[in-house]
Amino acid sequence: MEPQGRQVKPDTHQHGIATRDAVSVSRERVLALILVGLTILTFYLCYLLVRPFLPALAFALALAVMTHPLHRAIKRRVRWRDGAAGLAVAAVGLGVVTPLILVGRTLLVQLGTGIKLLQTELQSGHWREVLGRSPALASVIEWLESEGAQGAAAEKAGETCGGAARPTAAWPRRPSTDAQPSKNARSSVYVSSGACSAG
Numbered sequence: 001m002e003p004q005g006r007q008v009k010p011d012t013h014q015h016g017i018a019t020r021d022a023v024s025v026s027r028e029r030v031l032a033l034i035l036v037g038l039t040i041l042t043f044y045l046c047y048l049l050v051r052p053f054l055p056a057l058a059f060a061l062a063l064a065v066m067t068h069p070l071h072r073a074i075k076r077r078v079r080w081r082d083g084a085a086g087l088a089v090a091a092v093g094l095g096v097v098t099p100l101i102l103v104g105r106t107l108l109v110q111l112g113t114g115i116k117l118l119q120t121e122l123q124s125g126h127w128r129e130v131l132g133r134s135p136a137l138a139s140v141i142e143w144l145e146s147e148g149a150q151g152a153a154a155e156k157a158g159e160t161c162g163g164a165a166r167p168t169a170a171w172p173r174r175p176s177t178d179a180q181p182s183k184n185a186r187s188s189v190y191v192s193s194g195a196c197s198a199g
Helices: 012-077 081-124 126-132 135-160
Strands: 165-167 190-192
Touching (some): 012 081, 126 135
Antiparallel strands (some): 165 190
């Protein structure tokens, strides 16, 4: 039993150990969180490095899985490992390259046919009728045709006068919806650099 007049001091030693343990646990947690964050950042950077190669890697993996039975069959018949690998690569090359050549040839033929069809449509003028059904596109087509006609006329005038046509004013980027300028208003856009002689 303790005497009555003496006060009992709290055990500061035990309290200090508990505080140090709490601080060390919080430091460990902070370090763990930092390490987890750095690990996630590292994996993300690795992903960014590998991302351009993912389609090729996926194709290579699919090709390896598909051709593994072929390689195994060749390996059973040919005892030399390098020869079996070479034959497997040659067989896969022929199996992949030959269809690509045939498909590429077909695409080129179709592209040529499409270009001829497009030229025929452009020369027939049917596209103007189709696009002219829309009021907004009709005004754009009209503007483009007037600009093209003026440029061609200026070039022809430059050739006739013995000099090259040069632009003297900026062309408008888009048609104005407020007021359409007259065709004579734009005639001064090109000035011939040579002098025209009358007769």
